Amino acid sequence: MQTPPAIRFNSIEQVFPATTGAPTHALSGLDFTIGRHEFVSVLGPSGCGKSTLLRLLAGLMLPSAGKVEVFGNPVREPRDDVGIVFQRPTLLPWLSVIDNVTFPIRHKRGRVSKEDRRRGQDMLELVRLGDFADKRVDALSGGMQQRVGIARALLLDPDILLMDEPFSALDALSRDEMSLELLRIWRERPKTVLFITHSIPEALLLSDRIIVLSERPGTVRDEIVVPFARPRSLETMADPRFNEMANSIRRRLFTHPVNQTEGEPA
Numbered sequence: 655m656q657t658p659p660a661i662r663f664n665s666i667e668q669v670f671p672a673t674t675g676a677p678t679h680a681l682s683g684l685d686f687t688i689g690r691h692e693f694v695s696v697l698g699p700s701g702c703g704k705s706t707l708l709r710l711l712a713g714l715m716l717p718s719a720g721k722v723e724v725f726g727n728p729v730r731e732p733r734d735d736v737g738i739v740f741q742r743p744t745l746l747p748w749l750s751v752i753d754n755v756t757f758p759i760r761h762k763r764g765r766v767s768k769e770d771r772r773r774g775q776d777m778l779e780l781v782r783l784g785d786f787a788d789k790r791v792d793a794l795s796g797g798m799q800q801r802v803g804i805a806r807a808l809l810l811d812p813d814i815l816l817m818d819e820p821f822s823a824l825d826a827l828s829r830d831e832m833s834l835e836l837l838r839i840w841r842e843r844p845k846t847v848l849f850i851t852h853s854i855p856e857a858l859l860l861s862d863r864i865i866v867l868s869e870r871p872g873t874v875r876d877e878i879v880v881p882f883a884r885p886r887s888l889e890t891m892a893d894p895r896f897n898e899m900a901n902s903i904r905r906r907l908f909t910h911p912v913n914q915t916e917g918e919p920a
């Protein structure tokens with residue numbers, strides 16, 4: 655039997671009812687799969703349903719129709735093998751860094767064992783915050799707080815990592831630095847990554863494949879295989895093909911296709 659993909663969206667419809675006025679049709683006929691340890695970014699116009707598809711995959715809500723599957727199993731609730739990093743890391747400012755990293759375990763089991771703390775410390779080493787375990791999180795910069803969020807998402811060693819615009823609140827330099835850090839972490843701990851972003855260069859630098867969604871209701875408009883060799887670095891962005899691809903994606907995103915072939919690269 656064929657191994658199921660790590661992630662499958664199968665004919666997803668998502669309609670949000672309205673208390674007044676028309677309901678919002680957020681996603682329609684959404685179909686795509688992601689293979690194990692693949693890094694896939696989702697790009698699309700504002701409001702096209704990117705965060706919605708991530709919340710469906712995280713088991714935070716159920717689709718109006720269709721199926722979301724993780725390793726062939728329908729997603730009905732949050733799972734330990736799916737870690738999530740949000741745009742803002744939602745840390746508890748009165749707790750130390752290590753207590754924030756191990757918080758999901760405290761929340762779930764009511765206590766944190768020595769072994770859990772050791773694992774938390776390992777994750778802090780991985781994100782290069784090993785010396786900051788006992789600091790309060792509000793003493794850290796935005797980039798460092800996002801590292802804490804990544805360490806927390808990796809604590810239970812999930813197969814799948816969902817990232818919803820994780821670096822968009824950072825300044826440009828920290829953003830580039832965190833992109834490279836994410837590539838390093840992904841190399842050291844291979845994961846299946848679904849990464850939501852508004853940044854075309856970020857998607858090109860990080861991903862194996864980019865899914866471009868249409869305007870709402872979001873559906874797959876394009877799938878782009880990113881050809882750049884790994885490991886990638888800022889040098890990758892100097893490859894002349896990088897700008898060409900970025901421009902081609904930009905055109906696809908911001909033009910309304912007259913027919914299906916418009917915007918195809920030459």
Ligand SMILES: Nc1ncnc2c1ncn2[C@@H]1O[C@H](COP(=O)(O)OP(=O)(O)OP(=O)(O)O)[C@@H](O)[C@H]1O
Nearest residue numbers: 670678680698699700701702703704705706707870
């Ligand atoms: N819980 C909800 N109830 C009602 N409408 C919702 C709900 N969640 C999302 N929506 C609507 O569904 C559509 C898709 O929202 P979503 O946040 O998924 O888009 P997005 O592509 O992530 O947007 P952005 O790029 O601006 O972050 C939007 O019109 C939004 O207002």
